[in-house]
Amino acid sequence: MKYYLPILLLLFFSCRAQEKPENQKIYCLGQNIPSNIPEIFGAGIISVEGRFETGLTISPDCKSIAFGVYHESKSEETCIYLMNYVSGKWTTPTNTFLPDNVNTFYPMFDPFGNTLYFVKSKEGSETDLWSATYVNNKAIDPQPLNSIFNSNSREAGHGKSKNGSFYFTSNRDDQHQCCGDIYRSEPEKGNYTKIQKVSELSSSADEESLFLSPMGDYIIIQAWQYESDSKHDLFISYLTKTESWTVPERLDSEINGKEIEQRPFISSDNQYLFFSRISIPPESGSDHYESDIYWVSTASVFKPFPYHPIPVKHLEYNESFQIQLPEDMFKDVDNNIISYELSLNNSLDLPEWIRFDEKKLLLIGSWRTKEPAILKITAIDDYGNKSVLPLLQTKNN
Template identity: 60%
Template sequence: MRNIAVLLVLLMTSCSSRKEAGHVFDYFHQEKPKEIPQIFAPNVVSVQGRFEMGFTISPNGKSIAFGVAHESDPSATCIYLMNFDNGKWSIPDKTFLPDNINTFFPMFDPTGKEFYFVKSIENLETDIWVASRLKNAITNPRPLNSVINSESREAGHGKSKSGSFYFTSNRDDKYQCCGDIFMSELSEGGYLSTKRVEALNSGADEESLFLSPDEDYIIIQAWKQEFDSKHDLYISYKSKNGLWTKPERLDTAINGKEIEQRPFVSPDNKYLFFSRMHVVSENGQEIYESDIYWVSTRSVFGPYPYNVVSMPEISFNKPFEIQLPDDLFRDVNGAIVSYGVSLEYEDKLPEWINFDEKKLLLTGIWESEVSRDVVITAYDDDGNKGVVNIPVTVKNN
């Protein structure tokens, strides 16, 4: 067993911190992870032999909360809070939340004034709760209304700056075996209705999520059993017309054969946190253990189609000019540095098409008699790429 007491003393007596993008973030003096996920805060947040799942950081970086589960002791299934004050972190505390039993999945809202979590009472299905937060104190915990909470299980949840609330639920009679993603828009009267977000759901179990404060991307935990894995993390982006892109599985360095779940992205968008559950053998018995991991988002975010326009009809063997929009692609935390263009089923552009990369302008004389897709690829400064296919209809005069 690692020496928890010594490490806690060292961390609590430290006075250094780091300021990024207007927020204070202190990551316990750990070496920052790159493309390979690392256990976060060993012996403090991630403790050997303990089952941690769910993690969140307040918008100002001065509070963190994480969940701990226990298979047979409900009182040990709870949420811990740590506050950063006067250059040091407080000891993990579970007394901050009244009746902190059978509580899960903590999440601060984008203002830092609300604290959301999931709770089960008397072993009934879990509901989503909210509490008020002022000067690091959590008060007045209460369940959300019956629009959000149903008689079925509600679990993953996230709130945007505009007030949109996304959550997972087993309320759909057709898919009660599996959780699906629903959302509710905030109105003057509060949350009055919900709708199932079809673009984010599948036949699999969507169990938890992280919604970006600007509602421009969402990371989903889904049990699709792809690539010999179980629960994996997927990302979807919202386009200019308000539609979500098809969720794409994150890098294999993040999604392994273990169970990856409970995603959270740091307020500066630099680090992805998630829980990884694996099986360890101890005294001839299989024991499930879960730790909090973190990894750089350099391989998480890439260029994504944002403003995809319809191509004008083009005449065969006639001059054409196609202006692509400047915001055809976006990137959450990187800069788009170059583009590539080709025709569908070909590696490069034919000589009769010119592409001005600076102006995003396609010109030439269209020499194909059949309709084709123009394939546009954007590359960011982290080496990631995004691709969009835009159909071109050819008119024969």
């Protein structure tokens, strides 16, 4: 668990990090920094009561915030708003920064802040992926992405890494048009010429939106994994050394509540997760939905993950072993792994025939059990988050 010091409310349109006064986070909009319980972001400014907000993005320099607003019956009010930090204060959100800003959704700045990607529907058609050059606080020359990205079906979530990897969701699969899957395209000599479905991140359920980290080392997806609950939750997956994605893991129950969580975004310092949450206000009746943007500390979001795992070794009785574990067996996005634990059949009381040098990551011993047994290693970060991998187990006879 991470412990938080008291936070003082500073200027209305700025807030300061706890550790160092010079680390001013201008995008905080004067709010107290959240802990591991999500709080509404920009209440009355971005998250307005009675309005349906549909996701947020912050430019890499933290001086532009774009967010979507949806209106069920008035298409001209479904658009993207922008506010900028100019001369020490934030401008009032405006929707005039983007030409033809109608039926636009889900803004996302690229990792360099030069391009604004978004989704747009024209004349009642399915949504397509668009981009506009972002310069001088304006989005200019908006154009749909080329035809390999946009199909006759719905395209929605999208994200781009610094090396050019582009991920997006699409309902183009003829076998599952009701549900979105995740696709990617890699640049070849600066051009995108083909796409492929990312099977590790796609399921038979619906993947709707995503956030791809600037380094391309993790992805947060909105997915309908539990259909009986009739809702979407947020899941995280990490890229391993072999360029494969780990099995998406649901974020904790403080983030994924009973409502619909969607449109994830992580601040450029990896400290805060932003997302929109759809709920039904209890006093409004069952036909009225409220959607606001929330933010929360990533203390429980990022956990150690298996970056370079080794195959489980099966041992005979009395078989000796000496295993050098790779230094990059685990990685952690936001901090260093501070300790390891070994457990045999889930007990931390190891027998004398197992020795582990944590500094050298060296495992030595002689397998002295005929009974079914498994030795696991647990990596722990300084927030107490854990990740477990099996190392040794009794060989089946």
